Amino acid sequence: MLDITATYTDHYELTMGQAYFLNGRKDQHAVFDYFFRKNPFSGGYAVFAGLLDLLKILENFRFDKEDNDFLRAQGFHPDYLAYLKDFRFKGTLYSPPEGDLMFPTxxxxxxxxxxxxxQIIETVLLNMINFQSLIATKASRMRLAAKDGTLIDFGLRRAQGLGGYHAGRAAFIGGFDATSNARAARDYSLRASGTMAHAYIQSHENELAAFRSFAAARPDECVLLVDTYDTLQSGVPNAITVAKEMENKGLRLKGIRLDSGDLAYLSKQSRAMLDDSGLHYVKIAASNQLDEYVIRSLLEQEAPIDVFGVGTSLVTGQPDAALDGVYKLAHVDGRPVIKLSENVFKITLPDKKQVWRAIDDQGQFSGADAVSLDDEKTISMMHHPFVPHQSFPLERYEVVPLLNLVMEGGKIVYNPPSLSRTAQxxxxxxxxxxxxxxxxxxxxxxxxxxxxRLKDLRDRLIRQYKK
Amino acid sequence: MLDITATYTDHYELTMGQAYFLNGRKDQHAVFDYFFRKNPFSGGYAVFAGLLDLLKILENFRFDKEDNDFLRAQGFHPDYLAYLKDFRFKGTLYSPPEGDLMFPTxxxxxxxxxxxxxQIIETVLLNMINFQSLIATKASRMRLAAKDGTLIDFGLRRAQGLGGYHAGRAAFIGGFDATSNARAARDYSLRASGTMAHAYIQSHENELAAFRSFAAARPDECVLLVDTYDTLQSGVPNAITVAKEMENKGLRLKGIRLDSGDLAYLSKQSRAMLDDSGLHYVKIAASNQLDEYVIRSLLEQEAPIDVFGVGTSLVTGQPDAALDGVYKLAHVDGRPVIKLSENVFKITLPDKKQVWRAIDDQGQFSGADAVSLDDEKTISMMHHPFVPHQSFPLERYEVVPLLNLVMEGGKIVYNPPSLSRTAQxxxxxxxxxxxxxxxxxxxxxxxxxxxxRLKDLRDRLIRQYKK
Structure with a gap:
């Protein structure tokens, strides 16, 4: 969709870039890690998403003419500007597949x-991965709560501007079935969904006339919004009338939608009224301020809701609204490096590393990942990162490396799965x-x-920097 | 920046559009209102923002070839598809200027x-106005807290994907001075700001070498990040060394930046160390999880911070993350209409309306706006919307209409002010x-x-619909 150029970044990446350039350091070899510190939503995991969008941006990462004009006006050095004109990202990335689970630190x-x-790609990497991972995680929580119910993203109108675009994609990875966002559906081959708003009803002389006209225009995918005037007194009875008229033409009303009031109560009453009219096949959709907790509560109350339309809390990842992912230098010009902190838990891990997921003989995640130096071919014992003399043997687990090559020399080098496969x-x-x-x-x-080995290296560097 | 086509909308706008089209209603005249129900951040106002971006989108609103292919695959009616191919928005909009204050309901x-x-533009209107207004409001709260301090948007890395783009613009309207977001700075002529990350320091043999190399590459805009290893033991002393070296070359260090630890304590200690070295002119910038409450607290503690870099809470509008703006039909085909609700406060106001802001003889807002029918030329008495027999005379106020023509026949018909003027x-x-x-x-x-008159009309319609 989006014309993302290389100025879609923090200005300081460009000022640092100039300093590297002018000081003859730009071609030093560097290794950065992306990681996050805290699971969103006080949960126990996060879903990794946004990779393919990021890689496509990196493949096309360049400064266009407007970018160059802007940077010139900012007073950057002419030699640096000339260099940026032909700048391309030629780096290499390792990662798990999108849709994998990820954990902090x-x-x-x-x-x-x-x-x-x-350095220059830091911001766009954080921007894409932090946001899509946040939304995919939120979506996965709603999927857990909704069990087999249908989940539809209704969020575009409350999305954070153009953020709504990638939110639709990320929600699908996390377990949503469809989206109201036509553009996201178009570009990512998602199932588009949506029928009518209150305005459609209001624009007609009365509700029954509105239902009839909509059923005439969209007989196959007709979902009627029943709460414009009075759900149980007017909306559901009128929907039943139209459903019966449709039956006479050999058609079937697909569903009704509740968008206000007590959804548990109204769904039960509506279900009973529909069933009493022999309309067992008519589905009930519900929307209005849903999140994973409300969905769970509705199902605990045995609300007969088949379809949940979720908006704001999904696409903005309320209440967190952000994943705190960071991008830290681990190795440069042949030297492993760390970032110290007064908070010992924020000291980074140095050097080029691999991450191993330990899987038990039942095929279940063991409850811990292990981090090694990249040249360790496997790992059979891991140590607590900070507490001395706490270690844990991994011999009885299968340990699987998570960081695998996805981009080399600035080109995508794996075969990206379909989004359905990623969701799967x-x-x-x-x-x-x-x-x-x-x-x-x-x-x-x-x-x-x-x-x-990683522990020894990290501890040695801490001692060295603290001298 | 962004290739927004007419499918950047909720799918139901398009299915309703088809029903209007097939049922011969598409050209009926309609009036919609945008309003919101609850001030964000438990505050007392919101800042209206996003208008000019919206109007530019509407001027160019069309279905491109990919849109049409997508809609065909969705099974829309061929006649409707042919109509959409040449669809243009030719409507008319009335609004206050961007930067005005707005209040609920x-x-x-x-x-x-x-x-x-x-109908079809509903979603993009809500998407643009809800988000930019949310962020402009958040920014204005930080401006109130920061008083005359410099405020810089650092949020792009934690922004909700591409939402970061418009966040930079909205933050400027609400009172920010600059942004780290180079692309937003480029497109909206904002002041771009940014110097160095921890990685820059780490990439050098030691902190002093890093500071020196950065000062050499960027002598005029040199702000040194002092917390990579130890702020008071290492960062500030090294910054002072470099500042003195710069003085010897006739240069001045612009500032230091604190990005972790207790910002009140560290800023006071750093200020004292700088001042003791005669570096009174070196400014102190602070960042790390700031919001309006933290800024207020820092200034209450008399922390000598000159520049606040605010990220996540600004660009995501934490904790709300969304403004609850809605778009409701008020008049169609010659008839005023309302939307009923079991919650009386959610019953909408019918017909084409004007909003009046009452201003007292000191030039201050009076504490109330009045809503009239559009053809009322002024308003001298207003009534409580729901409580009977509560009214308030407006004669001693100047009443100024807020909804003024900004787009006619799909064309922008006012002279948009610069963004600086809007912020002003x-x-x-x-x-x-x-x-x-x-x-x-x-x-x-x-x-x-x-x-x-509006009250009488609304009450008559309620009685009519409830029959």
């Missing part, structure tokens, strides 16, 4: 390349995650350990 | 045109708003009244 993406190119992968990975990590209230913490 | 935008065109207008309007509506805790409620 261990690398999710590893980016390698020249110092200048790995997310579902499979969630099934491998034990239930205690998926509960909404105080979920179990998915642990991380580090290899002996 | 009264119209902010009035859209007139054919039923089909006014926002500042002026905030100065006209008494302080009790601007406080963060339990702000006073800015009231709304309606004219006698």
């Amino acid at each position: 261990r690398p999710v993406l590893r980016v390698e390349g020249t110092l200048i190119e790995t 992968y997310c579902r499979e990975r969630l099934e491998m995650l034990p239930v205690e990590y998926k509960r909404f209230e105080n979920p179990h913490i998915y642990k991380v350990g580090i290899s002996n | 009264r119209p902010v935008l009035r859209v007139e045109g054919t039923l089909i065109e006014t 207008y926002c500042r002026e309007r905030l100065e006209m708003l008494p302080v009790e509506y601007k406080r963060f805790e339990n702000p006073h409620i800015y009231k709304v009244g309606i004219s006698n």
Whole structure:
């Protein structure tokens, strides 16, 4: 959809780029890690999403004429401007597949390349991965709550501007079935969904006339909004009238939609009225301020709702609204590096690393990932990152490396799966995650350990920097 | 920036459009109101923003070839598809200027045109106005808290995907001075700002070498990030060393930036160390999880911070993350209409309306807006919308109409001010708003009244629909 050029970045990437350029450091080899620090929504996991959009942006990452004019006006050095004119990203990325589960404080993406190119892409990488992962995670929680119910993204009108575009995609990865967002449906081959607003009803002389005209114009996909005037006194009875008229023409009303009031009560009453009229096949859709907790509550009350339309809380990832992913330098010009912090938990892990997911003999995630140096071919023992003398053997698990090559020399080098396949992968990975990590209230913490060599290196660097 | 086509909408706008088209109603005249129901952030006002972007989108609103192919595949009727191919928005909009203050439950935008065109633009209108108004409002709260401090948008990396683009613009309207978002700066002529990340420091042998190299590459705009290893033991002393070296070359270090730890404590210590070295001119910037409450607290503690870099909470509008703006039909085919609700406060106001802001003889907002029918030339008495026998005379106020023509026949018909002028207008309007509506805790409620004729019409329609 979107004309994203290389100025879709923080200005400081460009000022740092100039300093690297002018000081002859731009071609030093660098390794950055993307990771996040806190699971969103007080949950026990996050869903990794946004990779393919990011990689496509990186394949086409360049400064166009307007960018160059802008940068010239900002007073950048002429030699640097000349360099940026032909700038392309030629770096290499390692990551899990989209739809995989990710946990805090261990690398999710590893980016390698020249110092200048790995630096300049920082912002767009964070922007794409943080947001889509946030929304895919939110969507997956709603999927857990809704069980087999149909979930539809209704959020575009309350989305954060153009953020609504990628929200539709991310929601699908996390388990949504369809979206109201026609443009996202167009570009990502999602199922588009939507029937009528209150204005449609109001624009007619009365509700029954509105229902009839809509059924005439859209007989196959007719869902009638029943709460414009009075759901049980007017909306549902009129919908039943039209459903019966449709039956006489050999057609079937697809559903009714409740958009206000007590959805548990109204859905039960509506279901009974429909069933009493022999309209067992007419589905009930509900919308209005839904989130995973409301959906769970509705189903606990046995509300007979077949379709949930979710808007604001999905596409904005309320209440968090952001995933706190960061991008940290781990290795440069042959040297492993760390970032110190007064908060010991924020000290970064140095060097080029691999992350291993331990899977038990039942095919379930073991409850911990391990981080090693990249040249360790496997890992059989991991150590607590900060607490001395706490270690955990991994021999009885299968350990699978998560960071695999997806881009090399600035080109996508894997065969991207369809979005349906990605959503399926997310579902499979969630099934491998034990239930205690998926509960909404105080979920179990998915642990991380580090290899002996990584621990030694990190501790040596801490001592060295603190001197 | 963005290739927004007419499918950037909810699918139901298009299915309703088809029903209007097939049932011969598409050219009926319609009037819609945009309004919102609840001030964001538990505040006392909201800032209206996003208008010019919306109007430019509407001027260019069309279905491109990919849109048409998509809609054909969705099974829309061939005649409707042929109609959409040449669809243009030819409607008319009335609104206040961007940067004005707006309050709940009264119209902010009035859209007139054919039923089909006014319906189809609903989603993009809500998407643009809801989001930019949310962010401009958040920014204005930070401006109130920061007083004369410099405010810089650092949010792109945590923004909701492409939402970061318009967030930079909206933040400027609400009172921000600059943005890290180079693309927003480019397209909206904002001041771009940004210097260095921790990675820049880490990529050098040591912090002092990093500071020196950066000062060499960017002597005029050098702000040094001092918390990579240890702010007071290493970062500030090294910055002072470099500042002194710069002085020897006739240069001046612009500032230092604190990005972690206790910002109140560290800023005071840093200020003292800088001042002791005669570096009174070196400014202190602070970032890291700031919002309007943290900024207020820092200034209450007399933290000597000159520049606040605000990220996540600004560009995502935390904690609300959305403004609840809606778009409701008020008049169609010669008939005024309302939407009923079990919640009396959600019953809409019918017909084509004007909104009047009452201003007292001191040039201050009076504390209430009045809504009348559009053909009322002024208003001298307003009534409580729901409570009988409560009215309020407006004779001692100047009443100024807020909804003025901005688009006619699908063309922008006013001379859009520069964004600086819009930000200035926002500042002026905030100065006209008494302080009790601007406080963060339990702000006073800015009231709304309606004219006698509007009240009579609304009540008559309620009785009519309830029959």
